[in-house]
Amino acid sequence: MPDKPRLTREQIAQRAAQELQDGAYVNLGWGIPNLMADHLPKGITVYFHSENGILGMGPRAKAGQEDPDLVDAMKVPVTLIPGASFFSQADAHLMTRGGHLDVAALGGFQVSEKGDLSNWKIPGTKGSGAIGGAMDIAAGSRKLIVCMEHNTKDGAPKIVKECTYPLTGIECTDTIVTDLAVIDVTQEGLELREVAPGWTPEEVQERTGVKLIVRGKVPEMKLD
Amino acid sequence: MKQKIVSSLDAAIADIPDGARIMFGGFGGAGFPNNLIHALSRRGIKNVFAISNNCGTRDGELGIMFKNDQVKHVICSFPGPHSNHFQERFAKGEVTCELVPQGILCERIRTAAAGLLGFYTTVGVGTEVSVGKEERVIDGKRCILESPIHADFALIKAEKADELGNLTYRLAARNFNPIMAQAARTTIVEVDEIVPVGAIPPENVITPAIFVHRIVQAKGLHYAG
Numbered sequence: 001m002p003d004k005p006r007l008t009r010e011q012i013a014q015r016a017a018q019e020l021q022d023g024a025y026v027n028l029g030w031g032i033p034n035l036m037a038d039h040l041p042k043g044i045t046v047y048f049h050s051e052n053g054i055l056g057m058g059p060r061a062k063a064g065q066e067d068p069d070l071v072d073a074m075k076v077p078v079t080l081i082p083g084a085s086f087f088s089q090a091d092a093h094l095m096t097r098g099g100h101l102d103v104a105a106l107g108g109f110q111v112s113e114k115g116d117l118s119n120w121k122i123p124g125t126k127g128s129g130a131i132g133g134a135m136d137i138a139a140g141s142r143k144l145i146v147c148m149e150h151n152t153k154d155g156a157p158k159i160v161k162e163c164t165y166p167l168t169g170i171e172c173t174d175t176i177v178t179d180l181a182v183i184d185v186t187q188e189g190l191e192l193r194e195v196a197p198g199w200t201p202e203e204v205q206e207r208t209g210v211k212l213i214v215r216g217k218v219p220e221m222k223l224d
Numbered sequence: 225m226k227q228k229i230v231s232s233l234d235a236a237i238a239d240i241p242d243g244a245r246i247m248f249g250g251f252g253g254a255g256f257p258n259n260l261i262h263a264l265s266r267r268g269i270k271n272v273f274a275i276s277n278n279c280g281t282r283d284g285e286l287g288i289m290f291k292n293d294q295v296k297h298v299i300c301s302f303p304g305p306h307s308n309h310f311q312e313r314f315a316k317g318e319v320t321c322e323l324v325p326q327g328i329l330c331e332r333i334r335t336a337a338a339g340l341l342g343f344y345t346t347v348g349v350g351t352e353v354s355v356g357k358e359e360r361v362i363d364g365k366r367c368i369l370e371s372p373i374h375a376d377f378a379l380i381k382a383e384k385a386d387e388l389g390n391l392t393y394r395l396a397a398r399n400f401n402p403i404m405a406q407a408a409r410t411t412i413v414e415v416d417e418i419v420p421v422g423a424i425p426p427e428n429v430i431t432p433a434i435f436v437h438r439i440v441q442a443k444g445l446h447y448a449g
Contacts, residue, residue, distance in 0.1 A: 050396070051251075051326060051327075052251045052252055052254070052396050052399045053396055053398050053399055054396050067395065068253055068254060068446040069254045069255070069394045069395040069396060069397040069446075070254075070395045070396055071252045071253060071254055071396060072252070073251075073252065074252075075252040075253050086393075086395060086396060086398055087398070088330075088398055088399065088400070088401075088402050088403055089251060089277075089326070089327075089330050089398075089399045089400045089403060090327070090330035090331065090333075090334055090403045092327075093326060093327025093330055093331075094327070096327060097327050097345075097347060116350070126311075126315060127303075127311050127314070127315070128303050128310075128311065128314050128321050128323060129323060130301070130302045130303050130304060130323070131301055131302065131323050131324070131325050131326065131353070132301055132302040132325075132326050133301075133325070133326040133327060134325075135325035135326075135327075135328070135347050135348050135351065135353065136325050136326060136327035136328065136347050138347075139345070139346045139347040139348070139349070140346075140347070166351065166352055167350055167351040167352075168351065169347075169349075169350075169351070170349060170350040170351075170366075
């Protein structure tokens with residue numbers, strides 16, 4: 001029997017964006033996190049940081065207005081908002097590693113019970129793999145949100161007791177936002193904060209590789 | 225005044241030998257010394273030990289050096305989706321690679337520039353990059369010892385140089401360039417424009433002239449993603 005509808009990638013991004021506070025300095029990684037910029041809660045301003053040395057990135061550049069010297073970490077031509085600044089890659093990572101950013105969001109292949117993250121290499125694949133800024137961001141973020149699908153295409157849980165994929169960082173994740181749930185990493189373990197509309201905590205638990213802590217009634221996510 | 229301006233790209237890199245350790249600036253298509261890379265490629269030096277964030281974009285950026293089998297080893301952070309020439313040679317064992325977290329790549333280069341011998345970091349603890357590195361606990365945190373990355377040459381890209389070698393960069397084309405400029409024994413910069421001494425207000429200088437040894441003017445090249 002097919003599963004009930006899950007959140008789309010856009011909806012995962014929308015829910016993750018609700019974690020951002022007005023005025024926050026934020027770094028968004030590849031994949032779903034990158035979509036968060038299009039789903040900011042109304043009325044808030046956040047300052048997007050890019051590893052190549054930009055603070056205050058605006059929306060992507062319109063066709064015909066791209067400048068190849070003004071790109072984000074994914075090489076996408078972007079714009080600036082008033083008050084933006086440029087600096088070197090070293091200062092950009094001083095910000096990621098030194099705990100200067102309020103929030104960072106990364107994609108994930110696996111997250112463990114302790115908040116370990118794997119997101120840079122799939123075992124058994126050919127090629128060198130590529131780390132980029134993920135390890136610095138994982139190690140240094142004040143609040144790290146991991147955005148990912150709850151299960152692999154084969155249905156295996158991506159939230160697991162121990163990561164089996166190469167690690168990006170240990171005990172680095174604070175919150176996991178998936179197409180089924182919002183989960184916080186706590187001292188006691190993984191706590192289920194919200195479930196996707198139409199899903200029960202039991203159904204989410206069945207699709208998770210770790211026993212989730214449930215306190216009282218778990219609310220459904222609120223999405224537009 | 226010491227003459228740092230070199231008349232041609234080929235002359236600027238004429239003494240770089242086989243096996244040289246070379247840093248290459250640039251990130252995301254911006255700030256690559258593409259004209260100098262082409263000159264290296266024309267010259268055909270071999271067994272380069274490269275230090276670069278990425279490993280080329282198809283034939284662009286460092287791609288041409290991998291395509292021509294000029295690189296033996298690379299220290300890098302993000303051999304991206306279009307670094308096909310690197311990946312092909314890597315798969316055949318023709319080039320070796322040390323993958324480094326991007327900010328740690330910056331700091332290892334800065335460590336060399338600053339005359340320091342290493343630093344401890346939590347980045348990479350418990351991951352593949354910690355293998356073989358000294359681990360200890362500082363302030364209750366597990367951390368690993370990272371070593372400096374030196375280079376014989378840095379090839380970088382700036383927007384403007386004055387005749388002394390003070391540099392400014394355009395937008396996000398700064399990235400690794402000012403860091404690498406500080407760390408190599410000989411830094412060679414390609415710029416869009418060379419201006420007289422004094423034409424860059426001192427407070428606008430990003431890389432002070434002390435770090436720059438050769439300046440060559442060339443029209444900047446970009447390669448699409």
